[in-house]
Amino acid sequence: MSAYSWGVNAMRPVACIGVFDGVHTGHQHVIAQGRLIAQQDSRELIAVTFDPHPMRVVQPDRAPEMIGTLEQRKAQLLDSGVDRVHVINFTSEVSEQSSEEFVQQTLVEELNVGSVVVGSNFTFGHRARGTVDTLRDLGDKFSFSVTEVDLSGESSPVSSSRIRAHLRAGEISQAQELLGHPFTMAGEVVYGDQRGRQLGYPTANLNWDTSQYLVIPAEGVYAGFVHHGGTKDPAAISVGTNPQFEGFERRIEAYILDRTDCDLYGQEVEFEFTKFLRGQKVFGDLDGYLAQMAIDVQSARELVC
Numbered sequence: 001m002s003a004y005s006w007g008v009n010a011m012r013p014v015a016c017i018g019v020f021d022g023v024h025t026g027h028q029h030v031i032a033q034g035r036l037i038a039q040q041d042s043r044e045l046i047a048v049t050f051d052p053h054p055m056r057v058v059q060p061d062r063a064p065e066m067i068g069t070l071e072q073r074k075a076q077l078l079d080s081g082v083d084r085v086h087v088i089n090f091t092s093e094v095s096e097q098s099s100e101e102f103v104q105q106t107l108v109e110e111l112n113v114g115s116v117v118v119g120s121n122f123t124f125g126h127r128a129r130g131t132v133d134t135l136r137d138l139g140d141k142f143s144f145s146v147t148e149v150d151l152s153g154e155s156s157p158v159s160s161s162r163i164r165a166h167l168r169a170g171e172i173s174q175a176q177e178l179l180g181h182p183f184t185m186a187g188e189v190v191y192g193d194q195r196g197r198q199l200g201y202p203t204a205n206l207n208w209d210t211s212q213y214l215v216i217p218a219e220g221v222y223a224g225f226v227h228h229g230g231t232k233d234p235a236a237i238s239v240g241t242n243p244q245f246e247g248f249e250r251r252i253e254a255y256i257l258d259r260t261d262c263d264l265y266g267q268e269v270e271f272e273f274t275k276f277l278r279g280q281k282v283f284g285d286l287d288g289y290l291a292q293m294a295i296d297v298q299s300a301r302e303l304v305c
Helices: 025-040 054-058 070-079 099-110 132-142 160-168 172-179 195-199 286-304
Strands: 003-006 014-017 045-051 084-089 115-119 145-149 183-190 204-207 220-228 231-240 251-256 268-278
Touching (some): 070 084, 070 183, 115 132, 132 145, 160 172, 172 268, 204 268, 220 251, 220 286, 231 268, 231 286, 268 286
Parallel strands (some): 014 045, 045 084, 115 145
Antiparallel strands (some): 183 204, 183 268, 204 251, 220 231, 220 268, 231 251
């Protein structure tokens, strides 16, 4: 098994285990419980996660798109209160491990855990045959405790799949409620067609990491923010192919409100989506297109300024 980790060390730490895609409110309940256990005797709290998503290895045609990059997930886990993030490089060899092999090699020999905290839907080992009950039995064998956390919301369990569905529908507020934090997409600003600059709306074009198989929000225009260099600027964000100009490549670009230039090229940024404004449209002429852009900018300004 290959893995990497960073942070402080402690004896018999507490480990929260899961993919933690999006680090949503259900995941945060798991981490909060782990933190309570760790604080009782000042133990280290570790989040154990997997990359890529196990389904990407065992059933790639059924693998979900990810809500964020691995780097975003690590940052969100640390923000949620863990001391260290331990990332397991999920390979075909790892997928063949039995439940006991995973526990013995990773939790016992590598991490020396004293307590494990998981969600009620947790499965592990070859063909996901291991359950929370399996983990309890192995905890008895290897001398660590197991705590199960219910991930249910008010009406149905909080899940990454529900959040993805909201994002694909442009339902940002619903997704954010389940996430418990803003939805953002991260990447480097690259050069586009420079058309926005010519029209008076210079945009930052986001080059996101396609190798991470990220979920993309519904095509259209959003109010939001651009985070860069410690600054958070209000923005109008566009997702789509820009059919007005017969585009075919899906792009994500942001106009920082009232900026007359875009000097973010080569910088790592995050686009924060706040509110869906409208879907993609094709207008009869350029004047109609520009008039709608002015409306979009004003709508964004009213929401985020």
